[in-house]
Amino acid sequence: MTARLERALAELAEQMPPAPARDDLWRRGRRQRRRDRLAVAAGVAVAAVAVLFAVPGLLARPAPMEVGGGTDAVPSTVYLPWMWQATVRQDPRGPASMLVSGDSIGLRGPDPVDHEGKIAVIGRDGSYRMLLSGGSERVAGEGSILSPDGRYVAQDHLSGERDGYVLVTDLTNGKTKRYEGPAGAECCAIPVAWRPDGGALVLAELYRVDSDRADPVSGIYLQPGRLVQLDLKTGATRPLLPFDNFSNVRTASLAAYSPDGSRIAVAVDQRLRLLDAATGGTLWTAELGERRYLAGPGAFTADGRRIATVSLDGCLNDCDTARLASRQWRVGYLDAGSGADTTGPAMPPVTAMAVRALGWRQGTDLVAVAYGPEERVRKEAASGWNDTGFWEVGDASLVALRPDDTVETLIDPPDAVLSMDVARDLLEAGRFGGEAKEPDIFPARRIIIVPVAVYSSPVLIVVGGALIGWWGWRRRHGRR
Amino acid sequence: MSPEESFRAYVGGRIAALSRVAYLLTGDRHSAEDLVQMTLVRVARHWERVIKNGDPDGYVHRTMYSQHVSLWRSRRRDARPVADSPDRAGPDSTAGVADALVVRQALARLTPKQRAVLVLRFFEDRTEVEAAAVLGCSVSTVKSTTRDALARLRALAPELADLVGVGVLPNEGGGR
Structure with missing residues (x-):
């Protein structure tokens, strides 16, 4: 029976004439082989590049550090972050040692391709993560401020978050809490200073006003109208002080908490007021004059008995770049109890366009950011000038003024760094000179596609052109 | 060369x-x-x-x-469902060409793998082991596929019963 099936199949098969043996079988097969090899080579190359970029970042990635780790330190230097550096929300790395802002492509992106406002958060593990906001440049320490323990950043705006009166980002989990202002106000307040225990903020509340400086797109101009204290635990707000004349508000030296958080020194209209933080009442007022300012958010001495001021020797108005750069600042003191001038540790003068005191290292050295002027910048009277503003500053460094009459440079970052803020706990403990790590390439934001496309396109064009030419030549002189 | x-x-x-x-x-x-x-x-x-x-x-x-x-x-x-051929040829155990025609129609209704097994086993005269090697499957799969293919041939074209056997499958139970 099987033999009959076999015979039937053989009979059936005999009905098929030989298929034509086409001449190009060999050539087609070899062409497919070349394509296969090219595909494999491309796959291997892509995999190799991915491994090259990804593996070091993954291997070098330590676990997030816990709050208050005993070996944390402010790094000895600062590097510029990558344009595509991951955000805090994308990959939170825990508490930070400092915040950095500037005008490199990693610190300021072109809207609308990237975010114009970028703050680099340097973690206590050495990582670099970003806080992004579109529409305007950011300045670390003014508007984006780091909590004393390095765990939180307060800011008035953050991309991807609904606007609020103020936003506070937890660096350990990347989540942002939104606070309302007085009477449920949902806009807008600039953070000025953290209470030393991290439980409250002083904010400069903004009003919408008509101005020829309004944003050309939104038509809105926001102007600080008053200082407000926000209790972060309860969300309660307390108005502290209205600004009668905003042009006399100097953002670098607006307010400073006393070490115990019970008093707030506020400098407005060439006067320094000491406020009771609990009631908002004024304890005393001191006249500063036009050349003397509150030293910064770290102006209170460690014992809380004095308030540091800085006085300008040099050009006040109508200053060119050279004269701005040669300004000198002398440290003076007011008695915290009375507001009267008093003596204190003698500090060396600092040569800089501006200084902003952040706090006292081990109770003896005044740590400050020293700002240099931007190239070809010029200060003119009544020009809306800001001594520490994004457009006025050309470089910044972190210095320590010591009673032995020396100025120690703690961090001398690249010129593209225009401002810094340092966690108060590390500053007061004197933990500087820690290991500085360069930012990892990964993890990245999706915008990494843009530089990859830009940098790889010439190579792809050259390689693609060569391949097309080679295939064309093969076709014309094709082998049999 | x-x-x-x-x-x-x-x-x-x-x-x-x-x-x-x-x-x-x-x-x-x-x-x-x-x-x-x-x-x-x-x-x-x-x-x-x-x-x-x-x-x-x-x-x-x-x-x-x-x-x-x-x-x-x-x-x-x-693919279109293959309708029953209206001019299906009747069994003619003595005509080889007629057998071939019926087998062709019946093969068209098998799965590719079933056809492949029958061709390997009954046209190319391969053993079950060789067929399994060509198809990249196990010998038991070749056996079961052969059995299923022949059973399907019988079901689809009863006139093929004489060719493929009734009740007992050719070479069932072992390889050659």
């Missing part, structure tokens, strides 16, 4: 036999020609490696059977 020359020599000598197998697998001439072309192009890609191990027939047949399944998969979207 260069690789290209040896390939052309092999094609010249074997294309008739390959065409016949392809015809049994596909059931029509055009598909058979396509299958042969695809198989040989694919073989040409790795010809040096194919001939390195001696006789290329094993590799070529394995390629043809796997291509046959791929081809069938790519075309099955356009």
Whole structure:
């Protein structure tokens, strides 16, 4: 029976004439082989590049550090972050040692391709993560401020978050809490200073006003109208002080908490007021004059008995770049109890366009950011000038003024760094000179596609052109 | 002899036999020609490696059977159900040509793998072990597929009962 099936199949098969043996079988097969090899080579190359970029970042990635780790330190230097550096929300790395802002492509992106406002958060593990906001440049320490323990950043705006009166980002989990202002106000307040225990903020509340400086797109101009204290635990707000004349508000030296958080020194209209933080009442007022300012958010001495001021020797108005750069600042003191001038540790003068005191290292050295002027910048009277503003500053460094009459440079970052803020706990403990790590390439934001496309396109064009030419030549002189 | 020359020599000598197998697998001439072309192009890609191990027939047949399944998969979207042939021929145990016609119609209703097993076993006269090697499956799969294919032939065309046996399957229970 099987033999009959076999015979039937053989009979059936005999009905098929030989298929034509086409001449190009060999050539087609070899062409497919070349394509296969090219595909494999491309796959291997892509995999190799991915491994090259990804593996070091993954291997070098330590676990997030816990709050208050005993070996944390402010790094000895600062590097510029990558344009595509991951955000805090994308990959939170825990508490930070400092915040950095500037005008490199990693610190300021072109809207609308990237975010114009970028703050680099340097973690206590050495990582670099970003806080992004579109529409305007950011300045670390003014508007984006780091909590004393390095765990939180307060800011008035953050991309991807609904606007609020103020936003506070937890660096350990990347989540942002939104606070309302007085009477449920949902806009807008600039953070000025953290209470030393991290439980409250002083904010400069903004009003919408008509101005020829309004944003050309939104038509809105926001102007600080008053200082407000926000209790972060309860969300309660307390108005502290209205600004009668905003042009006399100097953002670098607006307010400073006393070490115990019970008093707030506020400098407005060439006067320094000491406020009771609990009631908002004024304890005393001191006249500063036009050349003397509150030293910064770290102006209170460690014992809380004095308030540091800085006085300008040099050009006040109508200053060119050279004269701005040669300004000198002398440290003076007011008695915290009375507001009267008093003596204190003698500090060396600092040569800089501006200084902003952040706090006292081990109770003896005044740590400050020293700002240099931007190239070809010029200060003119009544020009809306800001001594520490994004457009006025050309470089910044972190210095320590010591009673032995020396100025120690703690961090001398690249010129593209225009401002810094340092966690108060590390500053007061004197933990500087820690290991500085360069930012990892990964993890990245999706915008990494843009530089990859830009940098790889010439190579792809050259390689693609060569391949097309080679295939064309093969076709014309094709082998049999 | 260069690789290209040896390939052309092999094609010249074997294309008739390959065409016949392809015809049994596909059931029509055009598909058979396509299958042969695809198989040989694919073989040409790795010809040096194919001939390195001696006789290329094993590799070529394995390629043809796997291509046959791929081809069938790519075309099955356009497949139409095969209606019962109104002029189905009646059994004629003495006419070889009539047997071939009936077998062709019945083969068209089998799955590609069932057709492949029958062609390997009853046309190419391969053992179950060899068929399993060509198809890349186990011997038991070859056995069960053969059994299913013959049972389906009997169900679809009772007139083939004489060819494929009734009740007892040919070679059931062991390889040759």
